[in-house]
Every structure is written in C-alpha cells, then in structure tokens.
Amino acid sequence: MEIGPYLMLASLEGAVTAAVLALTAVGLSLVFGVMRVVNVAHGEFFMLGAVLAWWVTGLIGGHPALGFAMALVLVPVLVAGIAVAADMTILKRIAYDPERTIVATIGILYIIQQVTLMTYGPEARPVTPPFNTRLALPWVEFADGAPRLYWPWGLSTTSYKLGVIAAAGGVLVGVWALMARTRIGLLMRATQLDRDMALAFGIPVERVYALVFGIGAGLAALAAVLIVPIQQAHYLMGGDPLLLSFIVVIIGGLGSLPGTVLAAVLIGLSDGIISVFFSPTLAKILATLLVALVLVFRPQGLFGARPR
Amino acid sequence: MTLLSTQGLSRNFDGLRAVHDVDFDLPEGQVRALIGPNGAGKTTFVSMLCGRILPSSGRVMFGGKDISHLPAHRRINLGMAYTFQITSVFANLSVFENVALAARRRVAGAEVAPVVNAVLGRVGLHERPDQNAGDLSYGHQRLLEIAMGLAQAPRLLILDEPTQGLTDQEIADFKALIGDLKATTTILLIEHNMSVVMEVADIVTVLNFGEVLAEGPPEAVHANPAVQAAYLGTG
Amino acid sequence: MRDGRKTLGLHLGLLALLFALQFVLPAYHHGNLARIMVLAAYAVGYNILFGYTGLLSLGHALFFAAGMYGMGLLVNQTGAAPLAALMAGVIAGALVAAALGVLALRTEGVAFMIVTLMFAQAGYLTVLYFGAYTRGDEGFVIQQAQRVMAGIDLSDPSNRYFAGLLVFGLAMLINLWLVRTRFGRVLIAIRENEERARMLGYDVFVHKLGAVVLSGTISAMAGASYGLLFGYVGASFASVQYSIFPLLWVLLGGAGTVIGPFLGTLFMFYLIDLSSGLTTAYMLIAGVALVLLTLFAPQGLAGELRNRVWRWLP
Numbered sequence: 001m002e003i004g005p006y007l008m009l010a011s012l013e014g015a016v017t018a019a020v021l022a023l024t025a026v027g028l029s030l031v032f033g034v035m036r037v038v039n040v041a042h043g044e045f046f047m048l049g050a051v052l053a054w055w056v057t058g059l060i061g062g063h064p065a066l067g068f069a070m071a072l073v074l075v076p077v078l079v080a081g082i083a084v085a086a087d088m089t090i091l092k093r094i095a096y097d098p099e100r101t102i103v104a105t106i107g108i109l110y111i112i113q114q115v116t117l118m119t120y121g122p123e124a125r126p127v128t129p130p131f132n133t134r135l136a137l138p139w140v141e142f143a144d145g146a147p148r149l150y151w152p153w154g155l156s157t158t159s160y161k162l163g164v165i166a167a168a169g170g171v172l173v174g175v176w177a178l179m180a181r182t183r184i185g186l187l188m189r190a191t192q193l194d195r196d197m198a199l200a201f202g203i204p205v206e207r208v209y210a211l212v213f214g215i216g217a218g219l220a221a222l223a224a225v226l227i228v229p230i231q232q233a234h235y236l237m238g239g240d241p242l243l244l245s246f247i248v249v250i251i252g253g254l255g256s257l258p259g260t261v262l263a264a265v266l267i268g269l270s271d272g273i274i275s276v277f278f279s280p281t282l283a284k285i286l287a288t289l290l291v292a293l294v295l296v297f298r299p300q301g302l303f304g305a306r307p308r
Numbered sequence: 309m310t311l312l313s314t315q316g317l318s319r320n321f322d323g324l325r326a327v328h329d330v331d332f333d334l335p336e337g338q339v340r341a342l343i344g345p346n347g348a349g350k351t352t353f354v355s356m357l358c359g360r361i362l363p364s365s366g367r368v369m370f371g372g373k374d375i376s377h378l379p380a381h382r383r384i385n386l387g388m389a390y391t392f393q394i395t396s397v398f399a400n401l402s403v404f405e406n407v408a409l410a411a412r413r414r415v416a417g418a419e420v421a422p423v424v425n426a427v428l429g430r431v432g433l434h435e436r437p438d439q440n441a442g443d444l445s446y447g448h449q450r451l452l453e454i455a456m457g458l459a460q461a462p463r464l465l466i467l468d469e470p471t472q473g474l475t476d477q478e479i480a481d482f483k484a485l486i487g488d489l490k491a492t493t494t495i496l497l498i499e500h501n502m503s504v505v506m507e508v509a510d511i512v513t514v515l516n517f518g519e520v521l522a523e524g525p526p527e528a529v530h531a532n533p534a535v536q537a538a539y540l541g542t543g
Numbered sequence: 544m545r546d547g548r549k550t551l552g553l554h555l556g557l558l559a560l561l562f563a564l565q566f567v568l569p570a571y572h573h574g575n576l577a578r579i580m581v582l583a584a585y586a587v588g589y590n591i592l593f594g595y596t597g598l599l600s601l602g603h604a605l606f607f608a609a610g611m612y613g614m615g616l617l618v619n620q621t622g623a624a625p626l627a628a629l630m631a632g633v634i635a636g637a638l639v640a641a642a643l644g645v646l647a648l649r650t651e652g653v654a655f656m657i658v659t660l661m662f663a664q665a666g667y668l669t670v671l672y673f674g675a676y677t678r679g680d681e682g683f684v685i686q687q688a689q690r691v692m693a694g695i696d697l698s699d700p701s702n703r704y705f706a707g708l709l710v711f712g713l714a715m716l717i718n719l720w721l722v723r724t725r726f727g728r729v730l731i732a733i734r735e736n737e738e739r740a741r742m743l744g745y746d747v748f749v750h751k752l753g754a755v756v757l758s759g760t761i762s763a764m765a766g767a768s769y770g771l772l773f774g775y776v777g778a779s780f781a782s783v784q785y786s787i788f789p790l791l792w793v794l795l796g797g798a799g800t801v802i803g804p805f806l807g808t809l810f811m812f813y814l815i816d817l818s819s820g821l822t823t824a825y826m827l828i829a830g831v832a833l834v835l836l837t838l839f840a841p842q843g844l845a846g847e848l849r850n851r852v853w854r855w856l857p
Contacts, residue, residue, distance in 0.1 A: 110830025384744030
C-alpha cells in the first residue's frame with residue numbers, strides 16, 4: 001500500500017482509540033476535577049467493564065445485538081455501583097486525603113484485578129459485535145492527469161468501528177449536557193469550585209463525591225464495553241487505558257473536560273500514526289516521559305489555563 | 309547604621325494593592341513596631357522582607373546588601389529570624405527538638421543542648437522540654453515560636469503578632485524579654501496590643517491600605533489624627 | 544541517653560538474632576530470610592524518603608532496577624568482577640536518583656507521586672526496549688562462576704545468608720546514624736512542616752535531594768545485591784509492582800521507624816508466600832493489606848508499638 005491510504009487507515013484506527021480514550025479519560029478527569037483525588041484503580045473499572053460485558057452477553061442468547069445492548073446498559077451501572085461502594089466504604093473514611101487515596105486506590109486496583117483473575121480466569125475472551133459490516137474505503141489516484149477514485153486492497157473499516165466513534169461522541173455530548181444543563185451538574189461544579197462553600201450552602205458533598213466516583217468509573221466501563229468486540233477482555237487489560245488516561249488528563253490540564261477531550265483526540269490519532277513510524281515500546285517510553293516532563297515543567301497541562 | 313531598608317516595595321494580588329511603594333528604614337538596635345488596621349498589608353510586607361512572598365516591584369536591602377532576589381532560606385542565613393503569625397511549630401516533635409532545629413543553624417554537637425535550655429528558660433518553657441509541641445496550650449506555642457526565633461541569635465528578629473493569645477502575665481514577661489533583647493538584637497514586630505507597642509517600641513510605623521501612613525515615636529503616632537481616623541475607620 | 548542505649552540494644556539485638564537464626568532455621572526458611580533481608584534493605588532505603596522526609600514515591604523500582612541492571616549487565620556483557628559490578632550498580636542508582644530528584648522535586652504531593660511513577664514506567668519500558676541486552680521479561684541468569692567474590696561463592700546458601708545480613712545491617716545502621724545527624728533531623732522537620740523548616744533557614748530542596756539520592760542509593764545497593772545473590776536479573780524487578788512493594792512493606796511495618804521496614808517485609812513476604820500456595824491471585828493479599836492499612840493503621844506495626852509501648856523507638 002502507498003503511504004497515503006496507509007495513513008488514512010492509521011487515522012481511522014486512531015479515531016477509534018481516541019473515542020474510547022476520551023470516554024475513559026473524561027471519567028478520570030471528572031473524578032480529579034470534582035474530588036481532587038487521583039483514582040489509580042480507574043483502569044480496573046475499565047477492565048471490569050470489558051469482563052462484565054463478556055459475562056452479560058454470554059447470559060443472554062439470541063442475536064448478538066440483544067446481549068450487547070443489555071451489556072451497554074447494565075455494565076456501566078454495575079461498575080458504577082461497585083465504585084460507589086468503594087467510595088463509601090474506603091475513600092470517605094480517609095476523608096479523600098490526596099496521598100492516602102492514591103495508596104488506597106492502588107489497593108483497590110489489586111483487589112479488583114486479582115478477584116477477576118480468581119473468578120474470570122487468565123484467558124482473553126472475545127465478545128461478538130452487534131453489527132459488523134466491512135466497508136471498503138476509496139482513495140484518490142491520478143491516472144492520465146485526472147483524479148479518480150479506486151479501492152485499494154486492505155483499505156477498509158467496519159461499521160462497528162464507525163459506530164464506536166459515533167456512540168462515544170454521543171456520550172461525551174451527554175456528559176457535557178449533564179455538567180452544564182442539569183441541577184446535579186450544577187452541584188458538581190459548585191463542589192469542584194469550593195468544597196467548603198458547597199458544604200456551607202447545604203450541598204451534600206459526600207453524596208456528590210460518591211456519585212462522581214460512580215460516574216467516572218461508569219464512563220470507563222462504558223468505554224470498555226464499546227471496545228471489547230474489537231479487543232478481547234482480559235484481567236490485565238486495565239494498565240494501558242490507565243496510563244493513556246493519565247497522559248490525556250495531564251496534557252489536557254488536570255480537571256479540564258474540554259482540554260481532556262482535545263488531548264484524547266490528539267493522542268488517540270497520533271498513537272495510530274506514531275506507531276506507523278516507531279515501535280510501540282519506544283512510543284510508550286516517549287509518552288510516559290512526556291507526561292512526567294509536562295507535570296514537572298507545565299503542571300497546568302499543555303492546554304490548561306494558568307492556575308488561579 | 310541601617311540594618312534593613314526597602315525602596316518602592318509593592319505587591320499586587322490580582323489587581324489588589326496589598327502593599328504599595330513602601331520606603332522603609334530600620335536602624336540597627338532599634339525596636340520597631342508595625343501597626344495598622346486589619347488588611348493594611350503588614351503580614352504581606354514582612355513576608356516580602358524574609359522572602360516568603362516575592363514583591364511585584366521594589367528592593368529589599370539587608371546589612372547593606374540587596375537581598376531582593378535571594379530565596380527565603382538564604383535571607384534567614386544572613387541573620388533574619390521570622391516567627392509566624394499563625395502558630396507554626398513542629399507539632400509532632402518535642403519542645404526541645406523544635407528549638408534545637410533552630411539552634412543547629414549556628415551551633416553543633418554538644419553545644420546545642422545548653423543553647424536550647426537557655427532559650428527555653430528565657431521564655432519560661434524550661435519545665436516541659438519533652439512535651440510534644442502540638443500538646444502545648446496556644447499561648448505556650450506562641451512562646452515556643454519566639455524561642456525558636458531567639459535560638460537563631462538573629463541580627464533582625466521579625467515577630468508577627470507575638471502576644472496574640474497570651475495571658476496578662478505572659479504579656480508582661482514578653483515586654484521584659486524584649487527589653488533584654490534590645491541590647492543585642494534589632495526587632496521588628498507587628499502588634500495589635502497598644503500597651504505593648506507603647507512600652508517596647510522605639511519607633512512606630514503605621515501602614516494603611518498598603519502605604520505608610522505615619523512614622524515616629526509611639527506618643528506622637530498615638531496622638532496623630534490621621535492614625536486615629538484610620539483605626540476608627542472615619543478617614 | 545538511656546533511650547539511645549535502648550535503641551542501639553534493640554537494633555543490634557535484631558542483627559544478632561538474625562545472625563543466630565541461620566544455624567537453626569530449616570533450609571526453606573533460611574533461604575526465605577536471606578531474600579527478606581535484602582528486600583528489607585530496599586524497604587529501609589524507601590523509608591528514608593517516605594517515612595522520614597514525607598515524600599511518597601511510586602517509582603523506587605527505578606532505583607532498585609538501576610542497581611540490579613547496573614551490576615547484572617556489567618557482569619553479563621563484560622564479565623566484570625562481582626565486587627566492581629556491585630559498586631557500579633550502586634553508583635548507577637545514585638546517578639539515576641540524582642537526575643530524577645532534580646526533576647521530580649520541582650513538584651509536590653500528588654504530582655510528585657505521578658511523576659515518579661511515570662519515570663519508573665519509562666525505565667521499565669527502556670529495559671524491555673533494549674531486550675537484546677536485557678532479554679526483557681525473561682531476564683538473564685548470572686552464572687555461579689560469576690558470583691564468586693574474593694574467593695567466596697555467593698551462591699552457597701550460608702554465604703548468601705551472611706551477605707544478605709551484611710546488606711541489611713549496613714542499610715539499618717545508615718538509617719540509625721541518619722536520624723542522629725543534623726541532616727536527618729532536618730528531613731524530619733521538613734516532613735512535619737516544610738514551610739517552618741525553610742523559615743529556619745534550611746535549604747529544603749537540597750535536603751530533599753539528598754534524601755532522594757541516599758534513598759535511591761540504598762535501594763540500588765539492595766537491587767544489585769539481590770541480583771548477585773540470587774543470580775537472576777529480570778524486568779519484573781523494574782515494574783510498577785516493585786515500586787508498590789516497598790511502600791506496602793513500609794506502611795505495614797511502620798513508616799518513619801528504623802525497625803518497621805524489616806517487620807513489614809517479613810510479614811508481607813510470608814503472607815504472600817503462604818497465599819501463593821493457595822491461589823495464583825496472591826497479589827490480592829497486597830491489595831487488601833494496602834486498603835486495610837490505609838483505613839485502620841496508617842502508622843503500621845512499629846508506629847503502633849511506638850504510640851502504645853516504646854515511646855523512644857526511632
């Protein structure tokens with residue numbers, strides 16, 4: 001294949017990565033923004049989403065779309081419930097102290113991961129996509145001085161991948177509407193701005209925190225349900241989304257939702273394209289170093305405003 | 309000889325002028341009181357002297373040297389000591405260790421203990437060296453702050469509201485302590501208690517809205533109509 | 544002063560006990576204890592930064608691995624003598640720690656944790672990237688012939704036990720000495736109240752950097768010794784898990800105590816050892832322990848001991 005079609009393919013794959021990453025990272029960013037804590041177990045909520053999606057689709061027979069639709073609705077709610085329980089039994093008790101929360105969520109990470117290993121096992125398991133038509137893609141070439149379309153071999157995507165991009169976009173709009181247009185969003189933003197003031201105004205801050213922690217985990221789980229028909233479910237799959245979400249949230253500016261989405265698109269797309277030129281390990285090394293250096297030299301993020 | 313001076317020292321916080329264009333001279337050996345209504349910029353001003361806050365513009369000179377760009381710890385090492393307005397002792401360490409940390413700036417090894425014990429004796433905390441600083445009463449924590457300042461044997465001792473929360477007896481002891489120190493140390497103190505100001509200060513500087521409103525001997529400043537107006541809020 | 548003697552008595556007593564134990568322990572536990580002592584030295588190094596200076600690093604595997612690979616690659620690639628390689632590993636750790644410290648200490652709190660985590664992750668990936676030399680996840684073995692130092696075969700169990708005791712004893716004595724020096728006391732002051740320490744005229748950055756380098760150097764010494772004594776160098780020792788372990792050991796044993804790291808390493812090693820006999824998901828124990836410690840005993844074993852019984856415990 002020529003480089004042009006090849007890059008187009010990489011961009012399409014990158015767009016799928018970006019869509020899923022944006023959902024996961026917005027969840028992490030929401031938790032950090034409102035609660036001022038870093039949830040190291042975020043990747044495990046993602047993994048849990050994928051594994052539960054496999055379980056739910058397996059329970060329900062019939063057309064794959066039926067099971068998948070059930071998973072899409074049930075799994076994020078289930079995972080959000082687990083997260084709310086963890087918040088109320090653990091994080092609330094340590095008063096959301098930032099450093100102790102990190103240590104506690106590392107513990108939660110291992111608990112979720114290892115319990116999954118004990119129950120679900122070490123295998124990687126696939127989920128059948130609800131729809132999956134192969135779509136060949138055209139490319140332009142110049143023949144006899146005039147442009148014409150042709151269909152290069154291997155340049156294709158699937159309807160499901162396009163569906164993932166659309167679904168993620170829809171959910172992101174939903175999150176934005178929730179934050180900007182609803183009463184619960186108003187409570188969250190008030191808590192984010194000034195916790196003590198929110199308490200003084202009678203906002204039930206602890207319940208807002210539990211809800212935010214649940215929504216954050218639910219978004220990660222939803223992202224995983226969307227990706228699991230493309231990428232199998234495995235108990236160790238939480239590491240990469242965690243790392244990438246960190247990168248996105250830090251580069252986008254801690255706690256800033258628009259910055260997070262922008263960074264997710266940028267990183268998702270470049271991840272696809274960079275891997276054309278670099279080995280994935282080298283790309284990961286550069287990415288982690290980038291995050292560390294951004295935190296050291298530009299803690300407000302590349303796109304973030306200067307702190308107040 | 310002038311020990312400390314500032315020229316055009318200013319600090320803005322998001323457009324708010326906390327301190328504006330302050331020229332200030334403190335001769336060696338003087339006890340200077342800095343007074344003014346709440347929010348006049350007193351703590352911001354002394355924080356710029358010792359480097360906790362960087363000025364928006366202006367210069368700070370100490371012992372004839374421009375220290376405007378030195379970090380806080382280097383300024384302290386030139387012979388300044390600063391006691392915090394909001395008590396800031398090492399709460400989980402013993403009273404002795406709190407003062408010893410200050411004393412080790414200038415003495416080492418076996419010399420530390422005598423210095424610490426002497427300083428604790430001077431402020432009246434010698435009976436409780438092993439107690440955790442955090443378990444002391446508020447008044448005793450204030451005294452411990454002062455002891456940490458003394459242990460450094462500074463050329464300039466900056467005290468931010470040292471008598472706040474002290475009992476009458478402790479305030480009387482404090483006045484006597486400043487009287488003793490005068491011979492060896494230049495003192496700049498922010499103070500609200502007028503009886504302390506009138507008794508211990510040689511010269512009083514009044515800050516209002518971040519600017520110097522008046523300066524002079526305590527009696528003259530006390531009688532100054534502009535100062536009275538500022539305090540009563542009618543100016 | 545009486546407290547000083549009690550302190551010395553307790554810690555020298557522990558070393559004497561460990562020395563004596565080698566003659567009575569069955570082979571299995573004898574081998575375990577040799578490992579525990581070297582890992583406890585790692586925990587002591589971690590504790591200097593976390594327990595005494597109040598800086599929570601999530602990237603100490605970088606230092607442990609710097610020591611281990613600094614030593615291992617030299618032995619494996621150039622056939623260097625073990626002692627020289629050991630020294631090289633320790634120096635590598637010190638250099639890495641200094642570089643990381645200069646960068647990471649510009650941040651504080653949560654950002655410091657994430658920055659150290661990211662640098663360590665980059666280190667782990669670097670080990671994988673240079674798989675041609677490091678053999679990646681699979682790792683490489685240091686042959687018995689290359690583990691003879693000054694005529695002493697370090698693969699022999701009793702020599703190995705003694706070497707482990709030496710490494711741990713050295714780390715613990717450095718720690719004991721540190722808390723008596725001005726430098727160590729300033730570190731504690733920084734942990735308790737950084738701004739006050741600065742306003743007493745202490746250069747907080749330089750002290751923190753010193754703590755990072757000392758902590759990293761001891762961790763590297765442990766890493767290099769571990770590789771040499773047990774003859775294996777692998778990427779798992781550079782992974783996040785090996786950054787979490789010392790945190791777990793120190794939290795369990797008691798942060799900011801000299802004896803805590805050993806207690807924590809001992810208990811956690813046996814907890815994991817016992818549970819790995821029952822299930823492959825033995826890291827579950829680590830997760831549960833982290834959560835329970837954070838919730839109920841943030842002071843750890845030795846910290847609780849200090850609060851309730853021995854006020855003088857350093």
